[in-house]
Structure formats: structure tokens, C-alpha cells
Amino acid sequence: MLLWSAAARSTAWTVLGLLLLLVYGVPLGLILLASLTGQWNGVLPSHMTLSHLAGTLRAEPAAQLRASVLTGLAASLAALAFGTWAALALRRVRGGARRWLELVFFLPSALPSISVGLGLLVAFSRPPLLLNGTVWIVLAAHFVMVSAFAYGMVAAGLAQLPAELEQIAESLGAGPLYRLRRITLPLLAPQLLAAFSLGFALSMGELGATVMVYPPSWVTLPVGIFGLSDRGAVFDAAALTVLLAAGTVAVLAGAARLQRLAGGK
Amino acid sequence: MSAARLVWLPPLAISAVLVLYPLALVLATPLAAPGGFAVLGSSLFLGALVRTVWIALCSTAGCLVLGFTLAVLIGFVPFRGAALAARLVDSIIALPTFLVALAFTFVYGAAGLLNGTLLALSEAGPHALPPVDFLYSQWGVVLAEVTVYTPFVLRPLLAAFAQLEPAQIEIAGSLGARPWRIVRRIVLPAALPALLAGGSLCLLLTVNEFGIVFFIGAKGVITLPLLVYDKAIQEFDYPAACAIAGVNLALSLALFATYRALLRIGTRGSGGRG
Numbered sequence: 001m002l003l004w005s006a007a008a009r010s011t012a013w014t015v016l017g018l019l020l021l022l023v024y025g026v027p028l029g030l031i032l033l034a035s036l037t038g039q040w041n042g043v044l045p046s047h048m049t050l051s052h053l054a055g056t057l058r059a060e061p062a063a064q065l066r067a068s069v070l071t072g073l074a075a076s077l078a079a080l081a082f083g084t085w086a087a088l089a090l091r092r093v094r095g096g097a098r099r100w101l102e103l104v105f106f107l108p109s110a111l112p113s114i115s116v117g118l119g120l121l122v123a124f125s126r127p128p129l130l131l132n133g134t135v136w137i138v139l140a141a142h143f144v145m146v147s148a149f150a151y152g153m154v155a156a157g158l159a160q161l162p163a164e165l166e167q168i169a170e171s172l173g174a175g176p177l178y179r180l181r182r183i184t185l186p187l188l189a190p191q192l193l194a195a196f197s198l199g200f201a202l203s204m205g206e207l208g209a210t211v212m213v214y215p216p217s218w219v220t221l222p223v224g225i226f227g228l229s230d231r232g233a234v235f236d237a238a239a240l241t242v243l244l245a246a247g248t249v250a251v252l253a254g255a256a257r258l259q260r261l262a263g264g265k
Numbered sequence: 266m267s268a269a270r271l272v273w274l275p276p277l278a279i280s281a282v283l284v285l286y287p288l289a290l291v292l293a294t295p296l297a298a299p300g301g302f303a304v305l306g307s308s309l310f311l312g313a314l315v316r317t318v319w320i321a322l323c324s325t326a327g328c329l330v331l332g333f334t335l336a337v338l339i340g341f342v343p344f345r346g347a348a349l350a351a352r353l354v355d356s357i358i359a360l361p362t363f364l365v366a367l368a369f370t371f372v373y374g375a376a377g378l379l380n381g382t383l384l385a386l387s388e389a390g391p392h393a394l395p396p397v398d399f400l401y402s403q404w405g406v407v408l409a410e411v412t413v414y415t416p417f418v419l420r421p422l423l424a425a426f427a428q429l430e431p432a433q434i435e436i437a438g439s440l441g442a443r444p445w446r447i448v449r450r451i452v453l454p455a456a457l458p459a460l461l462a463g464g465s466l467c468l469l470l471t472v473n474e475f476g477i478v479f480f481i482g483a484k485g486v487i488t489l490p491l492l493v494y495d496k497a498i499q500e501f502d503y504p505a506a507c508a509i510a511g512v513n514l515a516l517s518l519a520l521f522a523t524y525r526a527l528l529r530i531g532t533r534g535s536g537g538r539g
Contacts, residue, residue, distance in 0.1 A: 008444075009342055012338055012342040013338075013342065013344055015338065016335070016338040016339065016342070016350075019331070019334065019335065019338075020335075020350060020354070023331065023411075023412055023415075024353070024354060024357070024412070026372055026378070027365055027368035027369060027371075027372055027412065028368065030368055030371040030372050030377070030378060031364065031367060031368035031371060033371070034368075034370075034371045040371070040376055040381075041376060041381070042381050042384075042385060043378060043381040043382045043385050044378070044381070082276055082279060085272075085275065085276050086273070086276035088272075089272040089273035089276060090273060092270065092272065092273075093273055101273055101277060104277065104280050104284070104285070105276065105280060107280075107284060107521075108284055110469060110517050110518060110520075110521035110524075111284075111288075111473070111514065111517060112472070112473035112475070112489075112490050112493075112510070112513050112514070112517055113473065113475055113490075114473075114475050114490040114491075114493045114494055114510070114513075115288075115291060115490075115493065115510040115513055115514055115517075116284075116287070118291060118493060118497055118506055118507065118510050119284075119287025119288050119290060119291045119510075120283070120287050121497065122287065122290045122291060122294055122503060122507065123286055123287040123290050124287075140283055143283065144283050144284055147280075198359060201359040201360075202359065204361075205359075205360060205361025205362075205363075205364075206361075207361065207362075207363060207475065207476045207479070208475035208476060208479075208490065211479075211494065211498070212494065212497065212498065222361055222363065222476075225363070225367075226363070226479065226480065229367060229370075229480060230482070234367070234370055234371075237367060238367060238368075238371070241361075241363075241364050241367055244361065244364075245360050245361075245364055248359060248360060248361075249356060249359075249360075252356070252359055
């Protein structure tokens with residue numbers, strides 16, 4: 001406790017409340033309000049409507065939502081498999097090789113999303129692998145953007161597991177696959193779930209790498225939202241953004257709840 | 266046994282194809298094109314470079330000040346719901362960054378809450394109040410980035426404060442130390458590793474930020490990632506885009522190395538988890 005007098009404490013709370021309201025409450029509240037706005041010329045909207053939210057069900061945004069969800073699922077599952085494999089494999093590697101491999105697996109988290117997209121665009125618009133113009137280049141971009149986070153979360157979870165568990169199982173005669181399936185992976189379950197849900201959330205909101213590589217046949221929700229906002233359809237853009245944010249928060253909250261139910265934390 | 270020792274090869278192969286090979290091509294493309302690096306001498310590029318660094322520095326300073334203020338208030342003036350408030354701010358990390366940029370349209374935009382209020386006051390009062398259009402300057406980008414990236418400072422700070430011995434502050438307080446003095450002499454030194462690590466992470470993320478700048482779409486506010494996009498997607502000038510991306514990458518990797526080094530120092534200093 002830093003402040004002893006009741007007056008000083010309530011001043012501090014007021015300051016905190018105002019800061020949080022101004023920095024986070026007002027923008028989040030207003031984008032929600034905008035998604036319900038019919039017309040906004042004065043201080044606040046002059047009339048409200050559900051048509052923008054209903055409009056998110058139209059064919060075009062629905063197809064974008066579908067593309068985003070499918071991309072998010074595929075990219076985050078692939079990143080989860082990659083990250084788990086990489087983290088498990090690195091347990092056996094020591095010294096300089098380990099540091100270099102860690103660096104490679106972490107590298108994408110330091111890269112500008114635009115450069116990731118540009119790199120894929122340049123690399124896969126030429127033989128031997130022609131992926132430009134296909135869904136695969138979007139999947140590759142999303143995979144790269146979330147893979148480092150998946151690796152990092154699984155590696156952090158693995159570092160907290162007691163090493164003796166596996167050694168005891170080994171001394172009792174359990175083979176490597178059996179140990180992995182019956183001991184390590186179940187103990188890692190909370191981190192695997194968290195890595196998957198964060199990867200999905202990040203992929204759903206990915207914009208920079210996607211705008212560099214997406215084909216017209218695979219427009220993700222953030223790209224669609226930018227198109228609306230750019231055309232001046234800001235209330236439609238707000239409605240889709242609210243939908244995207246609500247979906248993301250729901251997935252993360254659901255995963256956190258599942259973790260608690262499973263007795264993780 | 267030899268197969269088991271090479272178990273790290275498949276993920277490395279995937280990284281090589283999807284990360285390292287594309288990066289190598291980005292660096293090599295301007296080398297192959299005649300005059301491929303010419304764009305790096307243009308005032309357009311130099312302006313974008315200076316603006317990117319300036320926006321990143323201002324945003325990071327803002328994140329550090331706001332993050333530290335919030336962390337001290339949440340961490341040391343306990344109230345019910347503090348954990349919830351911290352969790353809400355934290356959830357911003359998982360949301361797309363352009364959400365805040367779009368939301369700012371309705372707060373500070375041409376027809377938003379602020380300008381609507383100013384207009385209403387102008388019509389009601391004797392003085393005409395000019396509309397505020399800072400959103401479409403670099404300060405709009407800075408404010409949006411502060412909003413989005415403050416959680417990256419707040420999170421490590423709250424973790425550092427949780428490890429601080431509460432008795433230290435209680436005793437200092439009971440010996441008559443003023444709150445300011447306690448913050449300066451006890452809280453700030455304890456927060457320093459987290460501030461350095463969080464600050465360098467913010468620098469990295471703000472140098473690379475694209476969504477916010479793209480969505481605000483202010484005419485004069487062109488950063489390196491936006492310039493790469495313009496060159497590649499609008500002008501199909503891949504050598505120029507790759508040359509600019511190379512500079513952006515070098516900047517990011519230097520900041521990433523700084524972040525990792527500060528993180529190591531921080532964890533070693535606190536004697537906590539390695």
C-alpha cells in the first residue's frame with residue numbers, strides 16, 4: 001500500500017478510472033456504438049440501427065468470415081504442431097546449436113508483417129514453388145506470423161515440467177512415444193490450448209502479411225474491413241470489427257475456461 | 266539413435282523454406298536489379314525512415330509513462346477488481362491493432378465525438394472552436410500505438426511489482442517517506458528491468474506496425490512498412506520494396522537483439538525464473 005490516507009487513495013482511484021476510461025473505455029465504447037449507428041453528425045449518433053450488424057450476415061462478409069476462420073484454424077493448428085515439435089526437439093540439443101535454432105524459431109515474431117508478406121510474395125511467385133494467387137500463400141503467411149508464438153508458449157511450458165518425470169518413466173521401461181503421449185503432452189495440455197487459441201486470435205486479426213499476398217478469391221475479414229473503411233462505409237466496418245473482436249475474445253475466454261475446468265490453473 | 270538426434274531437422278526445414286529463404290530473397294532482390302538500392306537515396310525513403318523512428322520513439326515513451334502510471338496505481342493502491350482491470354487491458358494484446366485506429370475515427374475523426382462536441386459548442390457559444398484534426402497527423406498514429414502497446418509494458422511491470430517485498434514499502438511509509446519518494450527510490454529501481462524490456466519490445470512492435478498507419482491513412486504519414494506496401498502493391502516495384510524492407514528488417518533485428526539481451530539481464534538480475 002503506497003497511500004495511507006483515504007482521500008489520497010480515492011484520488012488515485014479516480015485518476016486510474018479516468019485514465020482507463022479515456023484510453024480504453026471511450027474508443028471501445030464508441031466503436032461498439034458506431035456499429036449500431038444510423039447517422040452520426042452531432043456529438044453522438046442521431047439514430048440507431050441494427051442494419052450494420054445484420055449486414056455482417058450478407059454473402060460478402062460471411063465469405064470473408066469463413067475465409068478468416070478457416071485460415072485461422074489451419075494456420076494455428078499447423079503452428080501448434082510445428083511449435084510443439086520444435087520445442088520438444090530442442091530439449092535434446094545443447095550449446096550453440098540450441099541458441100541458433102531457438103533464434104530461428106523465434107525470428108518471425110521480430111519481423112515486420114509486411115516484410116514477411118513481401119518475402120513470401122517474392123519467393124513463391126517463381127519456380128520451384130508457385131503459390132502466388134492461391135490460398136496456400138495466405139496460409140503460409142499466417143502460419144509464419146503465429147508460429148513463433150506457438151513455439152514460445154510450448155517451450156515455456158516445457159521448461160516448467162520436472163525433467164525427472166520422463167526419466168522415471170524411462171527407467172520403468174516406457175518408450176519415447178509412450179512417454180510423449182501419456183506423460184509430456186497431457187502435462188503440456190494447458191500450454192497447447194493457450195498456444196492454439198492465441199494463434200487463432202492473432203491469425204483472425206492479421207492484416208500486414210495478408211494484404212501483401214491475398215488472392216481475390218480469399219479475402220480475409222481484416223482485409224474486407226479495410227475495404228469498407230477505405231470506401232467510407234465506416235459503420236459497416238465498425239460492425240464487422242466488433243464481430244471479429246467479440247469472436248476473438250470468446251475463443252480466448254472459452255480456452256481459458258477449458259483450461260480451468262481441466263485443472264490447469 | 267541417430268534419427269532421434271536429428272529430430273529438430275523437420276521444423277528447421279519448414280523455417281528455412283517459409284522464413285529464411287524468403288528473407289534471403291528480400292535481401293538479394295535489389296542486388297540483382299540494376300540500381301536496386303537507388304530508392305534508399307530518395308527523400309521519400311529518408312523521410313519515411315525518420316518518421317518511422319520518431320513515431321516509434323514517441324509511442325514507446327508514451328507506453329512507458331502510461332504503463333508505469335497504470336501499473337503503480339493497479340499494483341500499489343489495491344482495489345477490488347484490480348485483477349479484472351489488468352486482465353481487460355491485457356486482452357487488448359490479442360485484438361487486431363486496426364481496431365483502435367478505426368475506433369479513433371469515432372472519437373477524434375472528422376465527424377467523431379470530439380469534433381461533434383466542438384461544433385456543438387461553437388454553435389451554442391460566442392466563440393467558434395476550430396475542429397481538431399490531429400488524428401490525421403503522426404500524433405494520431407502515436408496515440409493509437411500507445412493505446413495498443415501499453416499492455417506490453419503493463420504486463421511485465423505488474424509481474425515485477427508482485428515480486429517486490431510489500432514490507433519494504435510499508436516500512437518506508439511508516440518511517441515517513443512520501444509516496445513520491447517511495448516510487449522514486451524503491452518502485453522505479455525494481456521496475457527498471459521490466460521497463461527496459463517492455464520499452465524495447467514496444468520499439469520493435471511500433472517500428473513494424475502497419476495496421477494502424479494503414480487504417481488512419483493520413484496523407485503525409487508514411488512509415489517504412491507502408492512504403493514497402495506502396496512500392497510492392499501499388500507500383501509493382503519489387504526491387505525498391507525489397508530494398509526498403511531490408512532496412513526495416515535490419516532495424517527490427519537490431520531491436521530484437523536488444524530486447525533479448527535486456528530480457529536476459531532482467532531475469533538474471535531478479536534471480537527469478539531463468
